[in-house]
Amino acid sequence: MAEEIIRIRDLHVTFTETSGHVYAVRGVDLTLNHGETLAIVGESGSGKSVTTKALLGLLPTNARVTAETLSYQGQELQQLRRRDYDQLRGRELALIFQDPLSALNPTMRIGKQLGEVLVVHEHLKKAALQARVAAALTSVGLGDAPELARKYPHELSGGQRQRVVIAMALIAHPQVLVADEPTTALDVTLQAQVLALIKAQKTQQDLSILFITHDLGVVANIADRVAIMYAGQIVECGTAEEIFYHPQHPYTWALLEAVPDDSRADETLFSLPGTPPDLHQEPVGDAFAPRNPYALGIDFREAPPRTQLTATHWVRSWLLDPQAPAYEPPAAIQARWHEYAKMKEAAHD
Amino acid sequence: MVKVIVRRLVELAVALFLITSATFFLLAAIPGDALSAQTDNLPEAARQRVYAQSGLNKPVLERYATTMTSMLHGNFGESIADPGMTMSKVVHEKLPVSLRLGLQQVLLGIPLGLFFGILAAIYKNTWIDHTVTVLSLLLMSVPSLVLGLLLQSYFGGKLGWFPILGWPEGSQLWFGGWALTILPTVAGALTHVATYARLLKNSMLDILGSDYVQTARAKGVPEYRVVTHHIVRNAAIPVITRLPMTVAFSITGSVFIESIFVIPGIGQYFVQALNNRDVPIVMGETVMLAALYIGSLFLTDLLYMAVDPRIKLYDRKEG
Numbered sequence: 001m002a003e004e005i006i007r008i009r010d011l012h013v014t015f016t017e018t019s020g021h022v023y024a025v026r027g028v029d030l031t032l033n034h035g036e037t038l039a040i041v042g043e044s045g046s047g048k049s050v051t052t053k054a055l056l057g058l059l060p061t062n063a064r065v066t067a068e069t070l071s072y073q074g075q076e077l078q079q080l081r082r083r084d085y086d087q088l089r090g091r092e093l094a095l096i097f098q099d100p101l102s103a104l105n106p107t108m109r110i111g112k113q114l115g116e117v118l119v120v121h122e123h124l125k126k127a128a129l130q131a132r133v134a135a136a137l138t139s140v141g142l143g144d145a146p147e148l149a150r151k152y153p154h155e156l157s158g159g160q161r162q163r164v165v166i167a168m169a170l171i172a173h174p175q176v177l178v179a180d181e182p183t184t185a186l187d188v189t190l191q192a193q194v195l196a197l198i199k200a201q202k203t204q205q206d207l208s209i210l211f212i213t214h215d216l217g218v219v220a221n222i223a224d225r226v227a228i229m230y231a232g233q234i235v236e237c238g239t240a241e242e243i244f245y246h247p248q249h250p251y252t253w254a255l256l257e258a259v260p261d262d263s264r265a266d267e268t269l270f271s272l273p274g275t276p277p278d279l280h281q282e283p284v285g286d287a288f289a290p291r292n293p294y295a296l297g298i299d300f301r302e303a304p305p306r307t308q309l310t311a312t313h314w315v316r317s318w319l320l321d322p323q324a325p326a327y328e329p330p331a332a333i334q335a336r337w338h339e340y341a342k343m344k345e346a347a348h349d
Numbered sequence: 350m351v352k353v354i355v356r357r358l359v360e361l362a363v364a365l366f367l368i369t370s371a372t373f374f375l376l377a378a379i380p381g382d383a384l385s386a387q388t389d390n391l392p393e394a395a396r397q398r399v400y401a402q403s404g405l406n407k408p409v410l411e412r413y414a415t416t417m418t419s420m421l422h423g424n425f426g427e428s429i430a431d432p433g434m435t436m437s438k439v440v441h442e443k444l445p446v447s448l449r450l451g452l453q454q455v456l457l458g459i460p461l462g463l464f465f466g467i468l469a470a471i472y473k474n475t476w477i478d479h480t481v482t483v484l485s486l487l488l489m490s491v492p493s494l495v496l497g498l499l500l501q502s503y504f505g506g507k508l509g510w511f512p513i514l515g516w517p518e519g520s521q522l523w524f525g526g527w528a529l530t531i532l533p534t535v536a537g538a539l540t541h542v543a544t545y546a547r548l549l550k551n552s553m554l555d556i557l558g559s560d561y562v563q564t565a566r567a568k569g570v571p572e573y574r575v576v577t578h579h580i581v582r583n584a585a586i587p588v589i590t591r592l593p594m595t596v597a598f599s600i601t602g603s604v605f606i607e608s609i610f611v612i613p614g615i616g617q618y619f620v621q622a623l624n625n626r627d628v629p630i631v632m633g634e635t636v637m638l639a640a641l642y643i644g645s646l647f648l649t650d651l652l653y654m655a656v657d658p659r660i661k662l663y664d665r666k667e668g
Contacts (some may be wrong), residue, residue: 058367083571086569088569089568089569091569094567094568097563102559103560103561103563103564105561105579106561106659107583107586107656107657107658107659116578117568117569120569120574152658152659165564197527
């Protein structure tokens with residue numbers, strides 16, 4: 001078993017707003033192992049960003065965070081003093097934000113923004129600082145680093161900015177990179193380039209990555225393991241193979257069917273009807289039930305328990321209960337199961 | 350850069366022409382003139398003679414032409430109502446008074462305003478924020494004239510701490526005689542405190558919620574450095590660019606404060622000249638005030654370029 005680098009157990013985050021409480025994260029369990037990429041997938045508002053911000057201690061003051069465990073390399077983060085948290089952020093745990101333009105300070109030169117990480121953590125000065133900044137910019141494929149370091153964010157293209165943001169996150173050689181939808185604001189060609197860049201940096205710097213996205217298509221490219229989030233909970237978690245070829249939760253099925261696929265190019269793309277629940281009240285039963293064509297009676301009364309399928313794969317769904325009636329997943333999902341069975345057989349031989 | 354200055358100068362000339370013309374004709378349209386008070390009881394012949402001497406008997410358009418031509422030559426003429434007074438005397442005797450009053454107001458008011466603005470933003474939604482917000486709203490709504498009167502009656506009258514009227518003169522024109530300057534300075538400064546507290550608080554709150562502040566925290570930048578390097582720096586942009594206008598307003602706009610505290614500055618003299626229909630002084634002061642405003646606008650442009658790299662009003666290559 002690989003070394004656990006991040007461990008989250010029973011994480012709850014509740015926001016207090018003028019309109020009442022918002023139960024944004026409701027009991028999340030996550031483990032990130034050394035050297036792996038874990039993708040957290042879910043719709044907007046599913047709590048995936050909130051989960052990682054809780055990990056980094058970046059939530060606003062109206063957020064109440066409670067957890068049984070919230071630890072980095074065995075160090076409990078909940079009681080951490082602000083100064084020690086500052087020491088951790090940027091040096092050990094780095095974050096890439098979604099929108100590369102708004103994530104950069106508009107009135108600070110690129111070089112200074114990158115260098116600030118090293119000024120704060122390593123107290124570097126002048127020449128040493130400049131050399132590291134230039135090296136960081138070069139390592140993400142940005143040429144003419146000295147020239148670039150003197151520019152302001154608005155003078156760069158979208159792709160350049162995202163590379164700068166990645167360089168800034170990695171400049172102090174952190175252990176963990178949290179990438180919060182790093183490709184969402186980019187066009188498709190740039191997405192591919194940025195993904196390739198993150199993968200390359202991962203091998204070079206021996207990173208562990210928490211990759212947040214709403215796009216399963218992107219996940220297939222990069223993740224070792226996948227956690228599917230809905231309404232503040234993880235509903236299914238497994239290796240990339242298990243999630244893509246042996247998915248068990250109806251919400252995962254819906255997400256998979258919503259990914260464009262060449263082999264089904266002439267069909268209308270599936271789209272899940274309805275919207276995620278309003279988390280101003282804690283949902284009763286399974287939060288996904290109202291949108292779930294496979295929902296059982298009990299789904300509306302009682303939250304489903306966690307069913308462990310393999311050492312790596314678990315699901316929260318009443319469908320896996322021994323007393324559940326027989327059901328048949330959508331045809332496309334059955335095809336995936338079929339392929340999974342074949343892969344397993346091939347592996348046995 | 351040269352091109353910019355030339356363009357601004359042309360704008361200044363056009364603006365001055367329009368402003369002075371409008372002032373001249375408006376003055377001419379008001380019944381009575383600089384000499385009516387002195388000459389109303391004179392015999393008709395004597396009255397005619399006085400008017401002929403001052404040139405006020407000529408038709409409006411002819412007087413307009415004469416006035417504008419002599420102003421072009423830098424000659425504003427002598428005061429009609431206050432013989433011996435010229436614009437150069439105004440600049441030497443009256444302007445320093447207003448300059449000192451205005452600068453004292455700015456130097457006291459803006460730093461205090463910024464301090465309270467930062468406090469209110471950092472302690473958002475606490476009693477500090479609420480107090481600052483309510484007080485600044487109150488101070489902004491009450492005219493400095495009323496504030497001046499209140500200060501006069503309480504600190505000058507009731508408590509008797511400070512003199513009520515007057516301004517240091519002679520060797521103390523620029524420095525000293527502080528007791529006399531305190532009440533009028535505070536009366537004007539309170540408005541600045543309120544304006545700048547609100548301005549900085551609002552712009553800081555905008556920036557507190559922005560992604561790049563989160564980025565800075567995610568980089569592990571300590572909170573005080575986040576505030577100084579990322580928040581205040583960006584929040585200062587609207588503040589810095591507003592400074593020249595505030596200074597200009599403070600110097601020229603203390604008309605009421607100068608009047609109620611009987612301070613012999615350009616504002617008070619302007620009001621007096623207007624009441625006397627004293628065309629040369631009114632025209633001269635108009636030019637002076639307009640030039641100050643337009644100059645401060647130009648300074649604002651320059652400051653914008655200096656503090657915000659996103660703004661390039663003019664092509665830098667020309668500079």
